[in-house]
Amino acid sequence: MSSGYLWVKAFHIVFVASWFAGLFYLPRIFINLAMVPSDSHAERERLLVMARKLYRFASLLMIPALGLGLVLWLVYRVGFGPGSGWMHAKLLLVVGAIGYHHACRGMLRSFERMENKRSHRWYRVFNESAVLLFAAVVVLVVVKPF
DSSP states (O other): OOHHHHHHHHHHHHHHHHHHHHHHHHHHHHHHHHHSOTTOHHHHHHHHHHHHHHHHHHHHHHHHHHHHHHIIIIISOTTOSTTOHHHHHHHHHHHHHHHHHHHHHHHHHHHHTTOOOOOHHHHHHHHHHHHHHHHHHHHHHHHOOO
């Protein structure tokens, strides 16, 4: 293994973990937003500012995570050849993570327009789905079950 590969791999892991940290916490803010009383404008605005900043930060983290993943896949050929079914499954989950990220943007916009119709319980379940997604990706990469 070349040292270049190891550097790319290390930073890919750092950016993926950081991106997911944002995806773990953003729905937690949504849970709190869904519980804010309608007359609590200051609390609502404070949470919206936090959510906007976190969404932007997570978006910036997603870019190098995906870019470095592409380098590992296309330049270093990780996940090619026999026994690479795990990579196909991982790529499907990455598409799911990108969709989850963009779904968060839509939810943030619904809170900004005061059009949220979902309960804090719904956001709790939504929040846990990111953890399951992350766990599935890690298992596929480490165990390579197929």
